[in-house]
Amino acid sequence: MTETARRGSRWQLGGLLAPGAGWLLLFFNLPLVIVLFISFVERGRAGSIKWPPVFTLENYIDFFDALYLGIFANSVRIAFIVTAICLLFGYPLAYFISQRHPRWRDALLLLVMIPFWTNFLVRTYALKQVLGAEGLINSLLIGAGLIPGPLDLLFNEFAVIVGLVYGYLPFAVLPMYASIEKFDFALMEAASDLGANQARAFLRVMLPMTLPGVIAAFVLTFVPVVGAFITPDIMGGGKVEMIATLINRQFGVARNWPFGSAISLVLMLLVLIGVIAQFRFGGEERRTL
Amino acid sequence: MPEFAVELRNVSKRFPGPSGEEVVAVNHVTMQIRDGEFFSMLGPSGCGKTTSLRMIAGFEMPTNGEVFIHDRPMGQTPPYRRPVNTVFQNYALFPHMAIGENVAFGLEMKGVPRAEIGPRVKQALEMVRLPGYEKRRPKQLSGGQQQRVALARALVNRPEVLLLDEPLGALDLKLRKEMQLELKTLQREVGITFIYVTHDQEEALTMSDRIAVMSQGVVRQVGAAAEIYEEPNSRFVADFIGETNFIDGTVRAVNGGEVEFEVGGLTIIAHAPAGVTHGQKATLAVRPERIRLTPARPADTVNAFAGEVRESIYLGTDTRYFVQLAPTVSVRVRQQNVVPVGMPALEGPTGVQVWASWTSDSAQVLVE
Numbered sequence: 001m002t003e004t005a006r007r008g009s010r011w012q013l014g015g016l017l018a019p020g021a022g023w024l025l026l027f028f029n030l031p032l033v034i035v036l037f038i039s040f041v042e043r044g045r046a047g048s049i050k051w052p053p054v055f056t057l058e059n060y061i062d063f064f065d066a067l068y069l070g071i072f073a074n075s076v077r078i079a080f081i082v083t084a085i086c087l088l089f090g091y092p093l094a095y096f097i098s099q100r101h102p103r104w105r106d107a108l109l110l111l112v113m114i115p116f117w118t119n120f121l122v123r124t125y126a127l128k129q130v131l132g133a134e135g136l137i138n139s140l141l142i143g144a145g146l147i148p149g150p151l152d153l154l155f156n157e158f159a160v161i162v163g164l165v166y167g168y169l170p171f172a173v174l175p176m177y178a179s180i181e182k183f184d185f186a187l188m189e190a191a192s193d194l195g196a197n198q199a200r201a202f203l204r205v206m207l208p209m210t211l212p213g214v215i216a217a218f219v220l221t222f223v224p225v226v227g228a229f230i231t232p233d234i235m236g237g238g239k240v241e242m243i244a245t246l247i248n249r250q251f252g253v254a255r256n257w258p259f260g261s262a263i264s265l266v267l268m269l270l271v272l273i274g275v276i277a278q279f280r281f282g283g284e285e286r287r288t289l
Numbered sequence: 290m291p292e293f294a295v296e297l298r299n300v301s302k303r304f305p306g307p308s309g310e311e312v313v314a315v316n317h318v319t320m321q322i323r324d325g326e327f328f329s330m331l332g333p334s335g336c337g338k339t340t341s342l343r344m345i346a347g348f349e350m351p352t353n354g355e356v357f358i359h360d361r362p363m364g365q366t367p368p369y370r371r372p373v374n375t376v377f378q379n380y381a382l383f384p385h386m387a388i389g390e391n392v393a394f395g396l397e398m399k400g401v402p403r404a405e406i407g408p409r410v411k412q413a414l415e416m417v418r419l420p421g422y423e424k425r426r427p428k429q430l431s432g433g434q435q436q437r438v439a440l441a442r443a444l445v446n447r448p449e450v451l452l453l454d455e456p457l458g459a460l461d462l463k464l465r466k467e468m469q470l471e472l473k474t475l476q477r478e479v480g481i482t483f484i485y486v487t488h489d490q491e492e493a494l495t496m497s498d499r500i501a502v503m504s505q506g507v508v509r510q511v512g513a514a515a516e517i518y519e520e521p522n523s524r525f526v527a528d529f530i531g532e533t534n535f536i537d538g539t540v541r542a543v544n545g546g547e548v549e550f551e552v553g554g555l556t557i558i559a560h561a562p563a564g565v566t567h568g569q570k571a572t573l574a575v576r577p578e579r580i581r582l583t584p585a586r587p588a589d590t591v592n593a594f595a596g597e598v599r600e601s602i603y604l605g606t607d608t609r610y611f612v613q614l615a616p617t618v619s620v621r622v623r624q625q626n627v628v629p630v631g632m633p634a635l636e637g638p639t640g641v642q643v644w645a646s647w648t649s650d651s652a653q654v655l656v657e
């Protein structure tokens with residue numbers, strides 16, 4: 001290749017990269033830098049920040065208050081519960097779909113994905129109607145004479161967990177399906193032939209071999225759930241505080257941008273550590289396969 | 290010790306077919322596999338051999354009938370409680386475990402003490418000539434080596450019966466031939482009953498003490514290799530094992546075990562099963578290598594017919610001829626090239642006049 005041709009292709013590559021790179025720089029990296037900057041300065045009187053800026057570590061130190069750490073821990077706990085439920089429900093579902101005739105498999109996968117076609121906010125409000133005092137579940141139970149009055153299904157942690165599982169189950173099903181679908185079930189026969197009952201064959205052969213899918217499902221569920229805002233806000237009705245609702249409050253009613261920015265970055269750091277750990281662990285897994 | 294390692298009594302297996310109809314994979318099969326023998330189930334794909342094997346292993350349960358292992362009825366016993374182990378067609382080694390872990394798996398499941406597992410794994414790998422391979426991964430091994438690991442993984446459990454489902458199918462021809470001999474030797478050494486499923490007749494003939502020829506879910510014939518080759522009981526068996534000339538004609542006279550068979554003006558003396566009657570339509574089977582071609586009429590043979598060579602094909606170890614004996618009768622002949630260039634009298638292209646002859650016990654009358 002001649003020098004001019006190489007330079008030409010470099011220009012072409014640059015031209016193709018520029019829009020995407022520019023977009024990310026302008027609307028992702030730059031705001032992130034601004035958030036980073038705000039998290040290290042003092043708050044202004046009417047929200048916003050003090051100008052000229054006064055640098056401080058106060059915002060991060062404030063975070064180590066029992067109240068905020070509690071909210072943080074609560075988010076992580078709820079995210080773990082939701083992720084665990086998604087994995088426990090999702091794995092058998094993914095297995096079931098993978099065992100169907102190819103003709104049915106695509107249709108079933110489509111059914112898993114169909115909820116994505118509806119706005120998440122709309123779906124959450126719909127679920128709220130189902131769980132409400134005069135909602136579907138309570139009406140049915142009261143109508144059947146099973147309970148005297150409506151159950152408190154809404155505006156509590158239970159509602160938030162139900163909402164999050166509902167919203168993120170497909171994120172767990174799809175990567176696990178991809179792993180299970182590739183799994184060679186002759187290996188289960190081999191395990192059975194060698195004296196393993198179904199439970200042991202699953203634990204020793206199928207689970208380890210589909211673990212990459214399970215880990216991917218874990219990350220894809222846990223990361224968005226720990227920072228979820230809409231579901232705890234609507235389903236929790238302000239009674240269930242998670243990190244995202246706390247952050248939202250700082251930029252809203254509390255008018256404390258610097259503190260909100262600091263929490264945002266702590267959350268981001270936590271997720272980043274989790275994802276890196278997953279890549280390390282997942283990488284190990286892939287090497288041994 | 291019971292006489293039979295495995296017995297199938299009137300076993301059938303029916304599956305629901307793709308469009309709702311019932312598929313009969315195995316149809317009232319009764320089979321006895323003797324203790325310590327190398328037994329092959331041979332047949333084309335879809336003949337029910339693999340389904341039969343899977344019913345012995347417990348992966349499939351019979352629709353009717355019963356499978357016995359050393360006289361114990363298996364009923365609905367799941368695979369993990371049966372005293373048999375299987376070598377699978379594609380090895381089915383656990384890719385996430387090292388070779389040592391693969392071989393140890395069965396012993397671990399059985400609860401064999403840790404201290405005993407190590408030495409037994411080592412011994413099993415030595416037996417299949419892969420000493421010191423414990424730490425390797427299945428992917429690092431060649432197909433032949435993986436096959437040996439699969440053997441070790443099964444045999445380390447000291448099963449009462451070893452089931453092999455076309456285990457050499459994925460190997461290339463040369464390796465396959467090596468492994469055939471190795472398997473046979475191994476079977477003699479360990480003294481375990483081997484049940485071997487294959488569609489390759491040569492493989493079955495090479496290794497087996499006895500062979501069951503199957504087709505369409507039914508056992509056609511059971512016997513030693515020579516028995517099945519020399520005295521096939523049906524056209525199917527004669528056709529499936531080796532190459533055969535089939536000549537359709539009529540039985541003219543019956544004298545004890547021998548008959549006079551007539552076709553296209555020729556009278557052939559042949560062996561016949563009991564119950565063949567005068568005037569019956571039947572098929573005569575003659576192996577191509579049993580027919581002798583000579584320039585002049587041989588003095589010592591009952592069946593000698595003048596014919597014309599239509600074609601000859603030189604194949605190195607032997608030469609094949611197509612010889613026309615009568616307007617409606619032609620035979621394929623296979624002659625070993627024991628002298629450098631075939632028979633001098635048969636050199637040249639076609640149209641050579643020859644005498645084709647065979648003994649009466651080389652020709653078999655088949656009524657089925």
